[in-house]
């Protein structure tokens with residue numbers, strides 16, 4: 001069995017683990033990182049980015065519905081929230 005020696009072993013490849021790994025590697029250290037589920041962690045895969053994309057899509061759909069209903073009559077469109 002081949003044994004690899006590293007200076008630092010980072011557990012978790014979320015935003016924090018990835019940043020730490022990159023910073024240490026950039027400083028010349030021999031670094032290894034392990035991720036058990038999804039590289040990028042919660043923010044990139046389940047949290048920040050996907051939730052913001054869903055919110056944006058819902059706002060666009062609401063705006064389209066609003067515009068479609070106001071186009072059939074006269075008068076100013078009813079506005080809820082900006083997209």
Ligand SMILES: Cc1cc2nc3c(=O)[nH]c(=O)nc-3n(C[C@H](O)[C@H](O)[C@H](O)COP(=O)(O)OP(=O)(O)OC[C@H]3O[C@@H](n4cnc5c(N)ncnc54)[C@H](O)[C@@H]3O)c2cc1C
Nearest residue numbers: 012013014015016017034035036037041042043047048051
């Ligand atoms: C719906 C939602 C929306 C959000 N929106 C925002 C936002 O707009 N702005 C913002 O700043 N933050 C937001 N957050 C919070 C953000 O996702 C977290 O603050 C961020 O992901 C934390 O990063 P982290 O790298 O510390 O942890 P994580 O992203 O959780 O990464 C930890 C990683 O370690 C791995 N791991 C754990 N144990 C082990 C092990 N034993 N072996 C191997 N791997 C392991 C996990 O699989 C995971 O990938 C949101 C969260 C949610 C749920």
